[in-house]
Amino acid sequence: MNVDTLISIDQSFLIGLILTMIGASIVTYQTGFLNLFINGFKDLKQFIFPKSRALIRAEEQLAKEKELKNRDSKLPSFIKMLTFSIGTGSIVFSTILLFV
Numbered sequence: 001m002n003v004d005t006l007i008s009i010d011q012s013f014l015i016g017l018i019l020t021m022i023g024a025s026i027v028t029y030q031t032g033f034l035n036l037f038i039n040g041f042k043d044l045k046q047f048i049f050p051k052s053r054a055l056i057r058a059e060e061q062l063a064k065e066k067e068l069k070n071r072d073s074k075l076p077s078f079i080k081m082l083t084f085s086i087g088t089g090s091i092v093f094s095t096i097l098l099f100v
């Protein structure tokens with residue numbers, strides 16, 4: 001095996017790992033696993049910097065509208081599928097090149 005082949009194997013494996021991590025991040029975001037953690041920091045910020053009631057109500061209405069729009073979006077699912085597919089393919093490709 002020459003050096004160029006090893007470099008392409010390493011690069012292919014690294015790209016596969018990065019894409020798989022991006023896909024896993026999208027899955028984590030979609031499941032809402034970190035929502036409690038993020039909401040805790042938002043509450044802490046509101047405690048330190050209080051907002052007016054009108055601003056809070058307006059933000060709540062905006063959040064409800066965004067939730068309705070986000071449910072119909074298929075883009076994150078497509079990106080998740082694409083990154084997992086390309087990442088897995090890249091890892092398999094580098095493993096095959098390693099043993100050939």
